[in-house]
Amino acid sequence: MTYDSALAALADPTRRRVFEQLRTGPKSVGGIARDMPVSRPAVSQHLRVLKEAGLVRDEQDGARRVYSIDPRGLGPLRRWLDQFWDQALDAFKAEVERPTPSPRRRRRS
Amino acid sequence: MTYDSALAALADPTRRRVFEQLRTGPKSVGGIARDMPVSRPAVSQHLRVLKEAGLVRDEQDGARRVYSIDPRGLGPLRRWLDQFWDQALDAFKAEVERPTPSPRRRRRS
DNA sequence: CACTATCGTAAGTCATGACTTACGGTAAGT
DNA sequence: ACTTACCGTAAGTCATGACTTACGATAGTG
Structure with missing residues (x-):
C-alpha cells in the first residue's frame, strides 16, 4: 500500500x-511461469x-487466475521519488551555488 | 548505476x-549514525x-568523510518508473474501455 | 610524540526470504 | 464420474545480507 512495500516488492529481480x-496486459499464472526460469x-x-x-x-477466469497491474500501486512510490528528487536537487543546487568555498575553519594556505 | 541497483539499495528500511x-544536505558518517538505532x-x-x-x-573533509546525495543516481529509477507508469496506464485504459477486443494502443499522455 | 576523533574493513552470527517438491482444491472436458 | 488443467499453500532447504565486535589506518590536537 505504501511506497516501502512497493520498494521491497520490486527489489527482487x-x-x-x-x-x-504484466506491462503488456493481463496474464495467467501459468502464462507468466512459462517464460521464467523458476517454478x-x-x-x-x-x-x-x-x-x-x-x-x-x-481476477478469477474459470480455472485460471488472471493477474494485471494495478496502476494506483505505483502512485505512492512515484510521489515519494518525486518529492525526494526535488529536495535533493534543491540541496544540490544550494551546495553548488555557494559563493564562499566553505564555512569550515582551518584554511591557512 | 542502473535502476535495479537503486531499487535493491533503497529496499532496506x-x-x-x-x-x-542526506535529503537536507551533506552529513558525516558519525552524524548519521548518531540519529540511528544501529552501530x-x-x-x-x-x-x-x-x-x-x-x-x-x-568527500573527504579532514578526518571526517562527508556523504551527500548524487541527484543523478535517481535518474534511471525515475525513468524506469515513468515508462512503466505510462505503459501500465495505457494497458489498463485499453482493458477498461474495451468494447471489442482492441488490437493495440499507442501512447497518448 | 602521545592522545583523541573519525572512519573503513574483517570476521562471525543470525534472521530473512527465495526457491524447491508435495499436496489439496476447484473448474472444464470427455 | 473420471481425468486433465490450473492454481494456492505447506514444509523444508539454502543462500543472501543485515547486524555485531574487534582491529587498523589516517587526521587533527596538546
Whole structure:
C-alpha cells in the first residue's frame, strides 16, 4: 500500500520480471511461469507479494487466475521519488551555488 | 548505476533511512549514525551500498568523510518508473474501455 | 610524540526470504 | 464420474545480507 512495500516488492529481480510481464496486459499464472526460469509455485508466491504491495490485482477466469497491474500501486512510490528528487536537487543546487568555498575553519594556505 | 541497483539499495528500511538523512544536505558518517538505532560500522556499510548504486557521493573533509546525495543516481529509477507508469496506464485504459477486443494502443499522455 | 576523533574493513552470527517438491482444491472436458 | 488443467499453500532447504565486535589506518590536537 505504501511506497516501502512497493520498494521491497520490486527489489527482487525475479519478482520484478514477473511484474514486468504484466506491462503488456493481463496474464495467467501459468502464462507468466512459462517464460521464467523458476517454478510455478515460485511465481505464485511472487504474485502474492506483489498483490499485498498493491501493485497487482487478480481476477478469477474459470480455472485460471488472471493477474494485471494495478496502476494506483505505483502512485505512492512515484510521489515519494518525486518529492525526494526535488529536495535533493534543491540541496544540490544550494551546495553548488555557494559563493564562499566553505564555512569550515582551518584554511591557512 | 542502473535502476535495479537503486531499487535493491533503497529496499532496506535502515538503508533508506540513511539515504533520507542526506535529503537536507551533506552529513558525516558519525552524524548519521548518531540519529540511528544501529552501530556506526553498519551505517558505513549502508553508505557503501548506496555509493555503489550511484545514489550518494563521498568527500573527504579532514578526518571526517562527508556523504551527500548524487541527484543523478535517481535518474534511471525515475525513468524506469515513468515508462512503466505510462505503459501500465495505457494497458489498463485499453482493458477498461474495451468494447471489442482492441488490437493495440499507442501512447497518448 | 602521545592522545583523541573519525572512519573503513574483517570476521562471525543470525534472521530473512527465495526457491524447491508435495499436496489439496476447484473448474472444464470427455 | 473420471481425468486433465490450473492454481494456492505447506514444509523444508539454502543462500543472501543485515547486524555485531574487534582491529587498523589516517587526521587533527596538546
